[in-house]
Amino acid sequence: MKSDVPGKIDVVCVGASLVDLTFQCKAPPIQHTSNPAVLHKSPGGVMRNIAHHLAQLDCSVELITAFGNDPDGKWLEQVCTDAGIGLNHIHKTESPTGTYSSILNPDGDLFVGVAASSTEESITIDVLAKRIDVLRKAKVLLADCNLSFETLRWLMSFCETENIPLIIETVSVPKAIRLEKALPGKVLLIKPNRDELEVFGGDTNAYYSSDERITWLHSRGVQYVWMSAFENGSVFSDGNKQVSIPAPKINVRDTTGAGDAALAGWIWAYLQGLPPLICIQYGHAAAGAILETNGAIRPDFSISVLKQYLNP
Secondary structure: OOOOOOOOEEEEEEOOOEEEEEEEEOOOOOOOOOOOEEEEEEEEOHHHHHHHHHHHOOOOEEEEOEEEOOHHHHHHHHHHHHHOOEOOOOEEEOOOOEEEEEEEOOOOOEEEEEEEOOHHHHOOHHHHHOOHHHHHOEEEEEEEOOOOHHHHHHHHHHHHHHOOOEEEEOOOHHHHHHHHHHOOOOEEEEOOEHHHHOOOOOOOOOOOOHHHHHHHHHHOOEEEEEEEOHHHOEEEEOOOOEEEEOOOOOOOOOOOOHHHHHHHHHHHHHHOOOOHHHHHHHHHHHHHHHHOOOOOOOOOOOHHHHHHOOOO
């Protein structure tokens, strides 16, 4: 669905673009030694992945990200261009293009992942202020916690002033702390997993239930909290009630990028004017489609593929 409002862009995405190196072990990985594995290289980065999925779903997308002036950066630019992602406002840096390396168990589940990226230092408030015209065109503005907490806070203020729905992807436990520091602010949706949720609500050494942490997020300006529970599905809260949604039954090949796809599916449905809980069904469907492929991107992903994975 291309934007039907003159000058408007369905989604402006702000955050990381990386090269993904996925090592899938042939046997359960053992620490402190070499493990035989199969290597798969693919385009990655939370924000780049979501932008890619959205472009495959026929959304108009503009990506504000950092690319290094190196072969990996040029490769990622070409991948994004081929996918139909707008790159008119990227930021070029002399730092190397970011890389995410993951080690998977034989069943495709993540054992450990590491990221080397200069996104926090590259996509600053000053960089975004120079791109304010394109930010204003967004029907939905999407950011990830690869940004600094100061930049996240600036985006929250900007979106509230401009009345633009803001969605924030927490990315990981250490990076979700940046959003915790940036709040309060007006946010349409965040999508932490259970571990990431633990950073919200004050003292991380104290015991607070998931319900209490979700309540804290609502009190700090977050309208919807969508917590991923992996194979157990997810929990959605609108501040009045919580609903558990089971995960679709699929054959998992690789878990890389499934959460990114889920958020893209939710946003696509939201842009169609569907209710938030129905949007989650589309999010689960998108994740299911990605879980059955290697890497974070499924080449044949489309609206028709998305609908094939909807639970009957």
